[in-house]
Amino acid sequence: MTTITIPVPSRWARFRDSYLLYSFKRDLIAQVCLLVFVAMVAAAILAPWLAPMNPYDLAQIDILSSELPPFWIEGSDPLYLLGTDAQGRDLLSTILYGARVSLIIGFGAVILQALIGVSFGLLAGYLGGRVDAFLMRLADIQLSFSTLMVAIIVGAVFKATFGGETFSEYAVILLVLIIGLAEWPQYARTVRASVLAERSKEYVDAARVMGFRAKRIMFRHILPNTLSPIFVISTVQVANAIISEAALSFLGLGMPETQPSLGSLIKSGFDYIQSGSWWITLIPGTVLVVLVLVINLLGDWLRDVMNPRLYKG
Template sequence: MKSSFQKFKESYFLYSFRQDKVAMASFTAIIIFILLALTAPWIAPMNPYDANNIDIMNAEIPPSWNEGGEKNFPIGTDNMGRDMLSTMLYGLRTSIMIGIGAVSLQALIGIFMGLSAGYFGGKTDAVLMRIADIQFSFPYLMLAILVGAIFKMVFGIGRYEQLAVPLLILIIGFAEWPMYARTIRASVMREKNKEYVEAAKVIGLSNRVIMVRHVLPNSLTSLMVISTIQIANAVMSEAALSFLGLGMPVTMPSLGSLIRSGFDYIFSGSWWITVFPGILLILFVLAINLLGDWLRDVLNPKLYKG
């Protein structure tokens, strides 16, 4: 018998990946971004969270190739005197952390709701899908404004800065779970009428066991595509909220907060504070979306040629 690894090596999935240069480049770029984010504390020239490393006299130093630039700050400094390269690495780390955390929460809620709605149907389906419709109709920006304002009023701005990351994960996660629920529901409704489900019922397996062990694993293929794209959407949502002043504070760099902090200075000549984090954000989101497009095509049964 062939091992799982041998089957994977001979699969259409891996063959298609090797034949698609865009997918390979996107995957490579994502791995590089993740490695940069994970190793930020070791490879960054300075720690932007450590006030001892920050000198306000170094504020708005241009990139080293510009007039007035310094070799110690290859792509310049921001308005607080922090090294731009360091803040971007730490900011990328924060943005990826929020993106993965929010998507994990979306998947957890959405899979439970969609699995229950699709398998049981009837009133359960009607109630859960109406909840999803209500959630879809409620803009996440309004939710962010409401939750952020209440949290700041009750606990204070200082406490908000300490808990900004988990708070954003909760806000973005709760705002986007219906997409998972609808996708899982559609897959489960197709799977629950198949013979293996009927056989599981005949031998006396409980609904919970059938749902978790049999139906759910056969409904997860489409979630790979959604999860990939939703990470990009979550990172963009964090950047949008931070840009509007509803997300990460300026003292805790994320790609969104860096773009916001430099936006007030872009017309005074300090363009690099906004431009470089913006380029990094675009490249990261573009790589994820391109990989997601490839996954959507290769996992679509209608396009399968194996």
């Protein structure tokens, strides 16, 4: 008797033949956006090596060179390609370092949102009953508090307890916590809806009959089938988190000017627009817009791919 062995395709082979890659190859906008996003992330990660100067090193800051224009404007200094800010820091260097801070806060906040929201959504959708009602009412209460309100409350309490200098020292961690705790209901509601659709399917009934515990059924069987909407939400939430950080920094509730982020850079140059030093705000603002735009466009493409009925080619 001859045994026929059916070869199992490798992960790379499955990815190569997947609808995801097929759709990506056909979408020029998605390709350009991914290229721009990867380039910006790489530049932020490699900031210590790519930046002409270190904006954290006070010895490299020359206050006499403040408000120098970019290289294409008369009166510029070839040493500062994008000019300098009001403190005499090289604007290109501060943008590279600031983008890294904004990306860390954006991704860190989304990871926290996902951990809380996915866990609550799984519990609410699978267990139902009082657990579902309690967690969803908790989400409703959380949604009634805006990110700005949460930031004001947390910032005021932290500064009153530990002082402003301590707040500045732990600003990145605090912003991750503030934005993460303020936005987790988006995940919880989406995951709950997916779990409600999945828990009545046959594979869940089979897992129950086999005696698997609820925890294993939720995380080993149901969760993998709810990853598509989670990925789509994550792309949108990363952009929202970066915008939230910029807004909070602009209002003085985020990163201090001594620790540049894209938001704090925009805020630091806002008072100098009327004096003619528009580049201090406009250039970091343009970088922020491009970063958020490419993330949102990638999120739109990913949403269409994850739901082929919406994909128009």
